[in-house]
Amino acid sequence: MSMIAAFYSNKSILITGATGFLGKVLMEKLFRTSPHLKVIYILVRPKSGQTLQERVFQILNSKLFEKVKEVCPNVHEKIRPISADLNQRDFAISKEDVQELLSCTNIIFHCAATVRFDAHLREAVQLNVTATQQLLLMASQMPKLEAFIHISTAFSNCNLSHIDEVIYPCPVEPRKIIDSMEWLDDSIIEEITPKLIGDRPNTYTYTKALGEIVVQQESGNLNVAIVRPSIVGATWQEPFPGWVDNLNGPSGLIIATGKGFLRSIKATPTAVADVIPVDTVVNLTIAVGWYTAVHRPKSTLIYHSTSGNLNPCNWYKMGLQVLATIEKIPFESAFRRPNADFTTNNFTTHYWNTVSHRVPAIIYDFYLRLTGRKPRMLKLMNRLLKTISMLEYFINHSWEWSTNNTEMLLSELSPEDQRVFNFDVRQLNWLEYIENYVLGVKKYLLKEDLAGIPKAKQHLRRLRNIHYLFNTALFLIIWRLLIARSQMARNVWFFICPLFKL
Ligand SMILES: CCCCCCCCCCCCCCCCCCCCCCCC(=O)SCCNC(=O)CCNC(=O)[C@H](O)C(C)(C)COP(=O)(O)OP(=O)(O)OC[C@H]1O[C@@H](n2cnc3c(N)ncnc32)[C@H](O)[C@@H]1OP(=O)(O)O
Numbered sequence: 290m291s292m293i294a295a296f297y298s299n300k301s302i303l304i305t306g307a308t309g310f311l312g313k314v315l316m317e318k319l320f321r322t323s324p325h326l327k328v329i330y331i332l333v334r335p336k337s338g339q340t341l342q343e344r345v346f347q348i349l350n351s352k353l354f355e356k357v358k359e360v361c362p363n364v365h366e367k368i369r370p371i372s373a374d375l376n377q378r379d380f381a382i383s384k385e386d387v388q389e390l391l392s393c394t395n396i397i398f399h400c401a402a403t404v405r406f407d408a409h410l411r412e413a414v415q416l417n418v419t420a421t422q423q424l425l426l427m428a429s430q431m432p433k434l435e436a437f438i439h440i441s442t443a444f445s446n447c448n449l450s451h452i453d454e455v456i457y458p459c460p461v462e463p464r465k466i467i468d469s470m471e472w473l474d475d476s477i478i479e480e481i482t483p484k485l486i487g488d489r490p491n492t493y494t495y496t497k498a499l500g501e502i503v504v505q506q507e508s509g510n511l512n513v514a515i516v517r518p519s520i521v522g523a524t525w526q527e528p529f530p531g532w533v534d535n536l537n538g539p540s541g542l543i544i545a546t547g548k549g550f551l552r553s554i555k556a557t558p559t560a561v562a563d564v565i566p567v568d569t570v571v572n573l574t575i576a577v578g579w580y581t582a583v584h585r586p587k588s589t590l591i592y593h594s595t596s597g598n599l600n601p602c603n604w605y606k607m608g609l610q611v612l613a614t615i616e617k618i619p620f621e622s623a624f625r626r627p628n629a630d631f632t633t634n635n636f637t638t639h640y641w642n643t644v645s646h647r648v649p650a651i652i653y654d655f656y657l658r659l660t661g662r663k664p665r666m667l668k669l670m671n672r673l674l675k676t677i678s679m680l681e682y683f684i685n686h687s688w689e690w691s692t693n694n695t696e697m698l699l700s701e702l703s704p705e706d707q708r709v710f711n712f713d714v715r716q717l718n719w720l721e722y723i724e725n726y727v728l729g730v731k732k733y734l735l736k737e738d739l740a741g742i743p744k745a746k747q748h749l750r751r752l753r754n755i756h757y758l759f760n761t762a763l764f765l766i767i768w769r770l771l772i773a774r775s776q777m778a779r780n781v782w783f784f785i786c787p788l789f790k791l
């Protein structure tokens with residue numbers, strides 16, 4: 290029997306961000322390995338016109354939770370959605386719910402955050418700093434609380450090239466930032482944001498770093514730990530390989546590549562692609578909750594959930610495997626034949642963005658107009674290029690993260706726990722993982738049936754023929770124009786004609 294699984298039996302757990310990518314997998318794993326846990330409280334806000342119940346129903350009836358329903362048939366009775374909005378003071382949680390949370394909670398996993406790179410600083414501070422501060426205040430009033438696990442990011446200190454499992458200071462105290470958000474108007478905040486974030490690329494990484502300092506400064510006597518995942522990708526093994534449910538990180542770019550939108554991206558091919566499977570992050574997080582509660586370390590421990598120093602893969606290898614898999618398992622209705630490459634300097638990036646992205650989009654929009662349809666391709670391409678410009682920072686830098694605490698924790702686990710809560714990324718086979726990731730993007734993000742592969746391949750053959758025809762026609766038009774204007778071209782033309790019986 291797994292000691293960690295047994296630890297969570299009869300426990301009351303609070304997960305923030307449980308409706309997110311990481312939160313869903315965390316909830317699924319807890320229910321599947323500790324079906325006798327008492328309750329999982331999840332802070333949920335109404336979204337896209339769905340009520341709390343509808344959102345929970347949708348999650349529990351998703352493919353991700355299929356196995357849970359076998360081992361924990363009454364899972365719907367053990368999940369307790371609590372209406373909350375982290376944007377509001379006190380999270381807009383009812384007094385009754387607050388009382389229940391304060392009196393019953395044993396473990397907190399704080400996953401909620403805004404992960405948008407372009408979030409306004411006010412929004413990012415509210416969600417990634419102030420909300421963390423407020424949750425810590427709530428936690429300090431929980432008599433039964435055994436551990437508070439804060440999910441940060443390995444990129445919170447991405448302005449450094451070597452990052453240890455420690456909390457680094459920020460130039461401005463979080464409390465001063467939180468207070469200034471109370472009275473500064475948006476335009477002034479926008480003006481000072483570049484100065485505040487300094488050499489960090491966006492408000493996301495900056496506010497995640499501030500959130501860590503708040504955990505350090507405001508945890509009081511709480512038993513806290515911080516987990517820092519790098520680029521969280523699809524599941525490696527459980528509950529099944531390749532599961533992913535959002536466009537963040539590599540997923541969106543895999544789609545853009547497979548659909549033929551993305552033809553080039555500025556990357557450093559040899560840079561470490563520090564992707565970490567979401568189930569690996571979750572296994573580490575659950576083990577951290579157990580270790581923090583049972584062993585009660587004297588200080589706040591930071592755990593890096595990264596792959597680069599233990600089992601490195603680079604962007605070149607990842608990109609090649611993405612393309613190879615798409616070749617074998619194409620996506621349906623591609624705009625163009627998938628074919629992408631990395632650029633390594635700004636000039637070629639701008640050149641290929643014009644030639645391979647914007648000009649084809651303009652031509653296609655012209656075709657849409659001719660056929661009486663609304664042009665949309667250039668707008669979509671520009672949004673994709675904006676997205677890529679925000680992601681490029683992370684694929685043109687390499688970082689070294691130490692993983693002493695994570696490796697220490699792995700050594701503390703029994704063989705059974707190492708099997709059940711496997712976060713040993715050294716066992717990861719990258720080619721297999723990337724293939725399953727692309728397959729998962731097709732099945733779980735694009736909702737494409739594998740039975741459609743022959744049709745998708747036929748569509749690609751058609752696109753190839755159209756591509757050849759277009760290039761041939763373009764060549765002939767240019768050549769005819771040249772012949773009309775150049776004696777040299779005429780001489781060459783009349784020389785080669787008999788050779789090829791033209
Ligand atoms: C030699 C061989 C070469 C082979 C080359 C082949 C290429 C292979 C590609 C695959 C490998 C490369 C992968 C690299 C990417 C990895 C970088 C990830 C870095 C994350 C590090 C930090 C990790 C964290 O701690 S949190 C991570 C989570 N956050 C994110 O990932 C970013 C979140 N997203 C945003 O911040 C926004 O989307 C933003 C700012 C990027 C764009 O905002 P905007 O409001 O303009 O657009 P949206 O409405 O959000 O979306 C617009 C449009 O784009 C679609 N989309 C959204 N995200 C992505 C994405 N990541 N990739 C692609 N497309 C995306 C979205 O669906 C929208 O489309 P619509 O049709 O309009 O809905």
Ligand SMILES: NC(=O)C1=CN([C@@H]2O[C@H](COP(=O)(O)OP(=O)(O)OC[C@H]3O[C@@H](n4cnc5c(N)ncnc54)[C@H](OP(=O)(O)O)[C@@H]3O)[C@@H](O)[C@H]2O)C=CC1
Nearest residue numbers: 306307308309310311374375376400401402442518520521
């Ligand atoms: N994805 C990644 O690559 C990485 C993620 N992380 C960290 O992991 C954690 C989870 O990330 P991930 O799952 O990818 O992010 P998602 O965007 O998928 O999930 C974010 C979660 O936070 C919740 N949330 C956001 N705003 C509010 C709000 N105002 N009130 C209540 N809940 C809110 C969302 O709820 P709702 O569903 O209602 O929007 C959602 O459940 C974050 O702390 C992130 O920084 C760290 C490294 C990498």
